[in-house]
Amino acid sequence: MTGETTQGESLRRTPLYEEHKALGARMVPFAGWEMPLQYTGIVEEHRAVRQAAGLFDVSHMGEIEVSGPGARQALQRLVTNDVERLVPGRALYTVMCTPEGGVVDDLLVYQLDDQRYMLVVNAANTARDLEWVREHAGGPQVTVVDRSLETALLALQGPRAQAILSLVTDDVDLEALRPFHFVGGWEGMISRTGYTGEDGFELFVSWDGAPAIWRGILAAGEPEGLVPAGLGARDTLRLEACLPLYGQELDLETTPLEAGLDFVVKWDKGPFLGRDALLRQRQQGLRKKLVGLRLLEPGVARTGYRVLDERGEPVGRVTSGTVAPTLQASIALAYVPPAVAAVGQRLAVEIRGRAVAAQVVETPFYRRRRGG
Amino acid sequence: MAHEVPDGLYYTEEHEWLRVEGDEGVVGITAYAQDQLGDVVFVELPEVGAQYRAGEAFGVVESVKTVSDVYMPVSARVVAVNGALADRPELVNQDPYGEGWLVRIQILNRDELAGLLDAAAYRQRTS
Numbered sequence: 404m405t406g407e408t409t410q411g412e413s414l415r416r417t418p419l420y421e422e423h424k425a426l427g428a429r430m431v432p433f434a435g436w437e438m439p440l441q442y443t444g445i446v447e448e449h450r451a452v453r454q455a456a457g458l459f460d461v462s463h464m465g466e467i468e469v470s471g472p473g474a475r476q477a478l479q480r481l482v483t484n485d486v487e488r489l490v491p492g493r494a495l496y497t498v499m500c501t502p503e504g505g506v507v508d509d510l511l512v513y514q515l516d517d518q519r520y521m522l523v524v525n526a527a528n529t530a531r532d533l534e535w536v537r538e539h540a541g542g543p544q545v546t547v548v549d550r551s552l553e554t555a556l557l558a559l560q561g562p563r564a565q566a567i568l569s570l571v572t573d574d575v576d577l578e579a580l581r582p583f584h585f586v587g588g589w590e591g592m593i594s595r596t597g598y599t600g601e602d603g604f605e606l607f608v609s610w611d612g613a614p615a616i617w618r619g620i621l622a623a624g625e626p627e628g629l630v631p632a633g634l635g636a637r638d639t640l641r642l643e644a645c646l647p648l649y650g651q652e653l654d655l656e657t658t659p660l661e662a663g664l665d666f667v668v669k670w671d672k673g674p675f676l677g678r679d680a681l682l683r684q685r686q687q688g689l690r691k692k693l694v695g696l697r698l699l700e701p702g703v704a705r706t707g708y709r710v711l712d713e714r715g716e717p718v719g720r721v722t723s724g725t726v727a728p729t730l731q732a733s734i735a736l737a738y739v740p741p742a743v744a745a746v747g748q749r750l751a752v753e754i755r756g757r758a759v760a761a762q763v764v765e766t767p768f769y770r771r772r773r774g775g
Numbered sequence: 776m777a778h779e780v781p782d783g784l785y786y787t788e789e790h791e792w793l794r795v796e797g798d799e800g801v802v803g804i805t806a807y808a809q810d811q812l813g814d815v816v817f818v819e820l821p822e823v824g825a826q827y828r829a830g831e832a833f834g835v836v837e838s839v840k841t842v843s844d845v846y847m848p849v850s851a852r853v854v855a856v857n858g859a860l861a862d863r864p865e866l867v868n869q870d871p872y873g874e875g876w877l878v879r880i881q882i883l884n885r886d887e888l889a890g891l892l893d894a895a896a897y898r899q900r901t902s
Contacts, residue, residue: 429813440813440840441813444813444814445813445814445839445840446814447814635813635840639839701817702817702819703816703837703842705842725816725839726816726817726839728839733817755819755835
């Protein structure tokens, strides 16, 4: 067996590092941070989130504050979604694009008050995003501040998330908190958002206050089936729910239209970075399209594996793939030409030189039952 | 965490074990190896009759996160493969020295056994 090696580079640690060690987590380097991959096991943690709840440390994610009298207008030009839909207490999923239409990052924009917004961005992109936001949204009317290292972020996800959170919060009406809404501000914020395909909350807390909150939620939630969950389960959960991951489904060479994120591109809102290029692409047609694949034979389609058409010709690449714990099936996301992207299309994935039969299927692979 | 390393088996630097039974042997991956991999979701095994030199990759063990080759401890011909792993790859995690075995081999060069680690040496490698 060949082992994985990890480099002894200097990695950042979240305020929960000691908690993870005490829980026996396997720590791995991720986007410049030393993060928990798993505690007891990816599949067990994945199932706990689908059936009860999981608590994730995602403090490595970046938080950028954009404020000032020009903030709203600047953000409207910066991202593809319509910031005019925001009011204080609401969040919006969006992407920001280059003038050529490539995705700089996908992010959530939270409106805190009239002139203050928080952008939550991917850990791997935080430095580049900060530069991008300063260059394209900064100015005399707009202040851009990196608050990543003072803001810890916990994600409590799963059908029992609300019941568990209600045990440790008595002054928040969680029932009334709708998806993509939040309460609070920098000093402590509860948002009904997540990245697992389940109901859940994300808690923005102070760096120093994070360990006590982490321990409090875990202790309160244990009888409800809550477990700490690592980045491994986060990845299998988001893949079942077809939530894109930057660096895999999204990058500078890919447009939101190709990634199936049309719903975050608002053509009528006025000018924004990338609009002309995206409009051109919409008129001329996509070069590639993100599809869901199900393998029809045993195997695992990994990131980067080639997708073959029925004649065995390479036509695309897998961006993410796994054996889905909830579905007990081998699934993958892949970019292929639109001509072979229809549901039902037979394709193959080249796994170690062998063409393994696959089929384009409906996405998401997993959709939670609502109101159950 | 200390992992089980049964006495009486041979071990490789790459974390395979070999139990010798006469001219034949059984090969699997160690408890340490399965723990490092995490949840095993797929095992690719060779055809019966395939022949390998010592150190050659004969199969692949895939966990949720990683893909790992497995190597033949000694030059050998495969006489049986563990068919149960097709439906239950998790046996590699649950019982790496028992039901999670990978292949049964005919040992072609017994002299190569001398180049393998014993339990004490392997314990030292993985402690």
